[in-house]
Amino acid sequence: MKNIGFAIFVILLLVGCENNKSSESSLNDAQISQNDIEYFQKLVGDTVLFTVDQSGLRPDAISILNAQVEWLKEKKFLPITIEGHADEQGTREYNLALGARRATAVREFFLAKGIEQDRLSIVTYGKERPLRVCSNEECWSKNRRAVTVVGKKIAD
Amino acid sequence: MVKQSVSKSLKLIFFIGMLLINLSFAFAQKTVAPQLDMTVNRGVIKPISLAVPSFIKESGANSIISRELAKVISNNLNSTGLFKSIPQTAYVSTPLSFNTPVQFSDWSIINADVLVVGSVGLKPDGRLEVKFRLWDVSQQKEIGKGKQYFTNSESWRRISHKISDTIYTRVTGEGAYFDSRVVFVSETGPKDNRTKRLAIMDQDGANFRLLKHPPSLVIAPRFSPTTNKIIFTGYETGKPRVYLMDLSSGEITSLPELQGMSFAPRFSADGSEIVLSMTENGNTDIFISNLASGTKRRLTTNIAIDTAPSFSPDGNRIVFESDRGGGQQLYIIPSKGGEAKRISFGEGRYATPVWSPRGDLIAFTKIKEGKFHIGVMRVDGTKERLLTTSFLDEGPAWAPNGRVLMFFRETPGKAGAPSIYSIDISGRNLRKIKTSSFASDPNWSQILN
Structure with missing residues (x-):
């Protein structure tokens, strides 16, 4: 049983990778199946944003997370990793701790909404993995984020 | 004058x-x-005016080495900002042999304060023999006693550093720091897809070499007190975790007691313990791990972010940053455990405190009004001085003598990238260390054995 689960997981991962490659091109959103991880990434939205130095969930984040929960509850076999990130305006160590706080805020939201604990893992990247590279609020606001990565779980 | x-x-x-x-x-x-x-x-x-003629070539020595020994010594001492070498082209004469009496008038006429006379010879067994003497030109007197070194010919640079250290300590009274190395993170690739590798170089940027480790993200390596190991944070498992690397064997080990997310490790001065931070349920606290027993103990229990800990040289106290008071500030806690006492009270945020090897000062990163600074303060939090300012200056590291700091400075924007700089604790003599890649997270070794 476990092996079958793992096989599905690998296939989904592969599908996810394929779709990722083409996501930059003119892929028609309507063609994405609701079951694809790409649907989760693009149409549900895998990313929530945070205020400077904060890890509290904003209203815009909560509405995205509610949609994520709805989708994730349908895919009980998929493990989930929440990545916490910070912008470049802080020191490295502090940002690692801040990213952990942000990822934990999302994890706790999921747990409260009934997502199974053993599906969830968190990781912090601090300021190590910026999504946008300009050095002003336009980019920083996009880098202060928690990303829900589906199909991946990191062992403790 | x-x-x-x-x-x-x-x-x-x-x-x-x-x-x-x-x-x-x-x-x-x-x-x-x-x-x-x-x-x-x-x-x-x-600056002290310094003359370092090429070392006198004796019995079969290589003329490149005789020139380079003098050049590395000049560069080291110039880099302190306290010395200024007179160009060799201005010399009126050069010493003919190591024991010939010094023609002081030839050196006073070009305003040399200090003269270094050295020689290098090749012994029959293949070792280099390097000798030097240090002269006070105006006093026409030798400063200290001459010194002699034997080494294999690949290690001539280290001899230059040792001689530089002797000159520096005899003339300034400060502790040595040239014969030392820096472990750091070498960075390549675009800002949103950086490759980070652990690397080591000599204090002056020479002998750069990458360390072998898994390709996953690595952060903030720190030397053990004897410079034979480093400790760093790596993402090999997918999560940040503290690893130990033996530099002679290259072997990397994880510490089983540090399950979960662990980062910001530093050795105690005797090398027996590591202080670090660990994150549990989103909360980051300070822990001490004993390397021999493989056990850890918790030092802080605050719900705030407690991170970036650093031992005092006597091992009795730990300085760290915490946002328990609202913003990031510096605190000191006994390493046996106890109450944390806040030491920084200025405006802005204080981070990455590092205790000076002399025990007298704490270097830190300060963020204020959108600018980053490297600064120092006394252990009681008084006499704060900011030494640098830029878009992003971070992560001070002490030279073994507690007189000089290295840190990294990152430039803003899409093409922004980090480089390592050094600065005197006086705030003078800011210098960029030449590296073959982007470079961050420097950590300075003790004087090598």
Whole structure:
């Protein structure tokens, strides 16, 4: 049983990778199946944003997370990793701790909404993995984020 | 000029000690040690004028090495900002043999304060024999005793560093720091897809080498006190975790007691313990891990972010940053456990405190009004001084003598990238260390054995 689960997981991962490659091109959103991880990434939205130095969930984040929960509850076999990130305006160590706080805020939201604990893992990247590279609020606001990565779980 | 006003009977050491301190202040005190308190002096320092002729070539020595020995010594001492080498082209003569009496008039005419006479020869067994003597030109006297070194020919650079250290300590009274290395993170690739590798170089940027490790993200390596190991944070499992690397074997081990997310490790001064931070349920606290027993104990339990810990040199206390008071500030806690006492109270945020190897100062990163600074303060939090400012200056690292700091400076924007800089704790002499890639997270070793 476990092996079958793992096989599905690998296939989904592969599908996810394929779709990722083409996501930059003119892929028609309507063609994405609701079951694809790409649907989760693009149409549900895998990313929530945070205020400077904060890890509290904003209203815009909560509405995205509610949609994520709805989708994730349908895919009980998929493990989930929440990545916490910070912008470049802080020191490295502090940002690692801040990213952990942000990822934990999302994890706790999921747990409260009934997502199974053993599906969830968190990781912090601090300021190590910026999504946008300009050095002003336009980019920083996009880098202060928690990303829900589906199909991946990191062992403790 | 300052020099003429100083009595000839004063020792050069005394003269320089005074130069570095406010002069009028110094004259009032007979017992001026060459201990520097640069806060009293914002004037211009006149550097010691230094002559380092190419080392005299003896029995079969390579002329490249005889030139390079002198060049590395000049570069080291120039890099302190306290010395200035006279170009060799200005020399009136050069020493012919190691034991020939020095023609002081040839050196005083070009205004040399200090002359280094050295020789290098090749022994029948293949080792290099390097000798040097240090001369006070105006006093026409030798400073200290001559020294002699034997080494295999690949290690000539280290001999240059050892000689530089001897000259520096004899003339300034400060501790040595040239014969040391820096472990850091070498960075390549675009800002949103950086590759980070652990690397080591000599203090002057020479002998750069990458360390072998898994390709996943690595952060903030720190030397053990004996420089035979490093500890760093790596993402090999997918999560940040503290690893130990033995530098002679290259073997990397994880510490089983540090399950979960662990980062920001530093050794205690005796190398037996590691202080670090660990994150549990989103909360980051300070822990101490004992390397021999493989056990850890918790030092803080606050719901705030407690991170970036650093031991005092005597091992009794730990300085760390915490946002328990609202913003990031610096705190000191006994390493046996107890109450944390806040030491920083200025505006802005204080981070990455590092205890000086001399025990007297704490270096830190300060963020204020959108700018980053490297600064130092006394252990009780007084006498704060900011040494640098830029878009992003971070992560100070002490030289083994507690006089110089390295840190990294990152430039803004899409093409923004980090480089390592050094600065004197006086706030003078900011220098970029030349590296073959982007470079961040420097950590300075002790003086090598």
